[in-house]
Amino acid sequence: MRKLITSILLLAGLSAEAQNQIPGKIHFGLVYPLSTNGMRAPLDTNNFSINLIGGVSAAERGAAFAGLSNVVRNDVKGTMFAGFSNHVKRTVNGALFAGFANTYGGGKGPAFGGFANVASGDVKGAQFAGFANIAKEVNGTQVGGFINVAKNIKGAQFAGFTNVAKNVSVSQVAGFANAAKDVKGSQFAGFINIARKVKGVQVAGFMNIADSSDCPIGIINIIKHGxxxxxxxxxxxxxxxxxxxxxxxxxxxxxxxxxxxxxxxxxxxxxxxxxxxxxxxxxxxxxxxxxxxxxxxxxxxxxxxxxxxxxxxxxxxxxxxxxxxxxxxxxxxxxxxxxxxxxxxxxxxxxxxxxxxxxxxxxxxxxxxxxx
Incomplete structure (x- = not known):
């Protein structure tokens, strides 16, 4: 009985030791606030975290594991694993792995989401998702089972259905359609490519549309200056x-x-x-x-x-x-x-x-x- 009471107090963060933790700790928990950080968890920085259901922290500086979700109020320098989702308000310098989705402010490193990766800022690395990848600026690669969306991408987009970007510096490859403003590379689509200016090749199963594209390969090519x-x-x-x-x-x-x-x-x-x-x-x-x-x-x-x-x-x-x-x-x-x-x-x-x-x-x- 004594061991059981001690364990409950430990998980609830009510022990005196939990009240005096300093940043850079090892964190164990069930779900917030039932953890070694207790009610202070949103203010703490962890070197290592394990949460059976879900955890909350100010920042992570190592590996973090959660059966359901990880929530970080600031930044991450390390790797996060979650059965369902990871949510980081600011940047990630490391990797994200989630069974369903990763949402983050951008950063350096890859993100792997079973359904989606959503970055509100710039990404230097790769995004891999079963359904969708969304980012502002991407210096790397987006691979989505259905759709990829980025403002500017210095790299390649691969999607089962559609890629959308403003400026592309390498290539877009999609099962159905690609849409971009300027492409310094190539577009490959099963049905249609849409762009303003293409310095490369457009290859489509049916149609290419552009203001200027010297080398469109498709049955129908609507080129304004062609x-x-x-x-x-x-x-x-x-x-x-x-x-x-x-x-x-x-x-x-x-x-x-x-x-x-x-x-x-x-x-x-x-x-x-x-x-x-x-x-x-x-x-x-x-x-x-x-x-x-x-x-x-x-x-x-x-x-x-x-x-x-x-x-x-x-x-x-x-x-x-x-x-x-x-x-x-x-x-x-x-x-x-x-x-x-x-x-x-x-x-x-x-x-x-x-x-x-x-x-x-x-x-x-x-x-x-x-x-x-």
Missing amino acids: EKSIGLTVDENQTTMLSFRSGGKILYGIIGAGYNFKNDDAVYAAEAGLGAHFFTSNRFRLNAELIASTLTDFEDGDYFKSSFRLMPALKLTSFLEIFAGPSLNFITTNTAEGEKLTKKYLKKWPGDWDEDFRGLYLGYTGGIHVKF
């Missing part, structure tokens, strides 16, 4: 396409739809691809394009073509150019009509009961572009 055009093309198989080309000074994307005047069944056409401008002058340039296209009757027939085109282009006016050139094409089809669409193949692989016909051949493409 180039956009509508083109009408015809190839060796009498497939006529109306296509939209958009991009920067070098790279551009292509998307189009059309009609084949040679087939009886699979007559509806579509294409998408990437292109690049080479040897650009006032009157001439060379356009190189990689295209994936299809012909369909919207029923059972399949016809897919991959093409590499080299098309010298002559600028007739500032907004009009004509072009024509050779192409190397590889087709895959499961229909006799698709196989017979081309007469001469460089190489062909006849299909059988479980494989499509495949063929490699030379062709050509020509047309006209109207720029705007």
